Amino acid sequence: MNEPRLSIIPGWIIADPRLKGKDLQVLCMLGQNANTRHGWCRRSQVKLAQALNCSRSTVQSAISRLVEIGAVERREVVSANGRDSAHWYRVIYDSNVPSSAFDAWDEDDQKEFDPNFEGDVSAPPADISAPPACPEQAPPAGSGQAPINASTLTPAFERNERDAAAGDVLKIEEESPKSIEMAFKRFFLGWKTAISDSEPDARREWLALPPQERAEALQHSEAYQAAALSTGRKHLCSAAKYLKEQRWTKLVEQRPASPQAESTESYSVFSRAGRAMLISKLLQPVRPLTLSPIEQRIVDTSPGKSDLIWRDKKEKQGWPDAVQLIERRRFKVSNRIVDLSKDFERVAVGGEIWDAWKRAYADRCWPWPVAPDVLEFAQFPPLPAGVVDLDKAVSIAIVDFAEKLNEGRADDAA
Template sequence: MSNPRFSIIPAWIVTDGRLKGSDLKVLCLLGTHTNKEGWCRRSQVKMAEQLGCGRSTVQDSLNRLADIGAVEKRKVESADGRDSAHWYRVILDRAASSNAFGAWDADDEEEFGPISETSLEAPPAGIPAPPAGPEAAPPAGSGPAPINDSSLTSSPNEEERERDRDDEGEENPKALEKRFRKWWSTWPTYATDTEATTRRAWLDLTPDQRKACEERTADYLATAKAAGRKFSKAAATYLSERAWERLGERTGAMVSANAPEAYTAYSRAGRALLLAELLKPERYLALNPIEQKIIDDKPEKRDLIWRDKREKQGWPEASKLIDTTMQRKRFNVPTRIVSIGQSFDKVKVGSEVWQAWQRLHHRRCWPWLPAPEGLEWMQFPRLPDAIEDLDEACELALSEFETALREGRDNDHAA
């Protein structure tokens, strides 16, 4: 397919609160290449080149779209062990939820429900009314003739809008379900939550509690993100605990004061966040059949394959920060980490200290942020005094930074 004019994607995904970053662009790109059955075969490397981003960004978006239910993947493994383009299908229609048919029945009751006696009084369409009797029509009244003014009568559309307004009542089941769906779609664990449990927790709230939940959830999430916490609370737990009430009567100014700022990994704050992500536990990795076959055939390549895999996939959030920086874009850094990073020192690119930090990353199989041409300085934790071995000094500096991170998290939890 060359120069496609359209991209076919499902309309429901556009407003889905689980979308992040380049997800929608990746989906639109797939939608420009699908066949009649919705399938296309695309290379992640080529997609990254077209979108001007890293391959890991495309891969994360594809995984997230698959989790949401907008994309289906079918892997293709080549016989020679090289990466091969996979098949992707854009899913246009979502599977109906357990209570969807009940809501649809309520909408269609007027059209398909039992016929009332009053509706039987009118003659069926297409049958003429009976002829007029022999008696004369009654005389016209003394008043003026009625005015056929559309502004004085209610149109069917206006009556429908009135019914919709009535449906917004607090105790109306249809309105409650609509509000529940709208709120739940914004929650971070929406994709993995149990629908029945979450809905039950929602319905257990009082009307005032539901209203407060809708109004305060965004503040709660912003505060949690600014504190640098990794979110894992299920929506049902959040509702049952009424966690938004812990915010107290914070003003909008206080919330904005804790909002994260944007940096690159070349800055003190950006490097601090990058190291904070690298200090988190490594992601569980397993060899795919192709990698295992290569190692079985050539055992001497085992360390090389594992190192490459760990550097590229072991710390996905850190790799994403590096990709963002290399694309000359910025990312948000929590104020707590910005403060810790203020103590970092400038290190000249190519110097002995810079090389010592590079060796530390190599020993830990961490991804390394390359220095672009023309960049003279990078930021790293300050080295302790009176230690001649630079490798040992870097390890101690990193340990002190990790301690500062831990103390900051403990203070947040205590607050």
């Protein structure tokens, strides 16, 4: 097998609406050829164009766009006589590499990628010694705890979020322009109206916030959107307005006195409260979605697959809050949702009513939580009495629960 089996790229880029033409394929080529030791690759744009059956200008435009988006880092290489030489590229999912590292890597890759290299490319002599160790002594150990060796695969802003979730205290490290931009992209792409929203306006408001408030805006973004949409409103404010008016503070301020306070108990998605929480997320408007370049190409060449692709996309991405609940083993539920679920009924796994609920989820493109083998019963909203058709009864039960959920929407205002 001559070609690498895998191409590693960041997951967030797949559905990015800024991608065009060959962008994703170029990114995959760079990810496929990344060196396993240092993550960089040195590739000729001409060879990339030949592999993708396109012009060099197409590859050049795609790389420039990927660099601008923040998915690729480029390090230009200038040959001794000024002629073009293959550049270094890195798919961004790692920390910065010191510039001195490129000198060592160039020795390994110069022959293959630099057409102007005429030096001796044979194996280096065995008598070349390693550079001398630094004569300075290591600093004395302090009395405190040893520092945490954070993985270089995790950006600083993501570690801040993780630490905040674990300790309920938001820790802010010194920000770099790259980490600020990456945090903004994560925030903006997570905003449900991002596809029709103004990214420049949102970025301007993002940069106007101090680091602490940016971290808080990102941390509470998902909770704010869920709370705002749970009131029954059909439209969400723009990302820029959320940032400019610091709307996450309203959510935080209302939380102590809110009737939506979470219960102290955790629930699974198959319990009464857990199922009620899941359905409440599924009753929210579907997230605006767009096809990726690869998906669009499939639809263009095989129109018959359009429905299948859209259904799969809605099920996996249309209700991200619901998908997150399904992926978590246990989670907290608001007290109001717990109260609304008290009349839920037990349904035998694999029975007729279970299958009717499964069909209802499929008809709506809702993600269906797969029951573990040991599960015998799950909880669902009660079916109306006197309705023989199970599919119709399930539809009525969903409508009835939605009406109960919306009765107290004035109390849920964010």
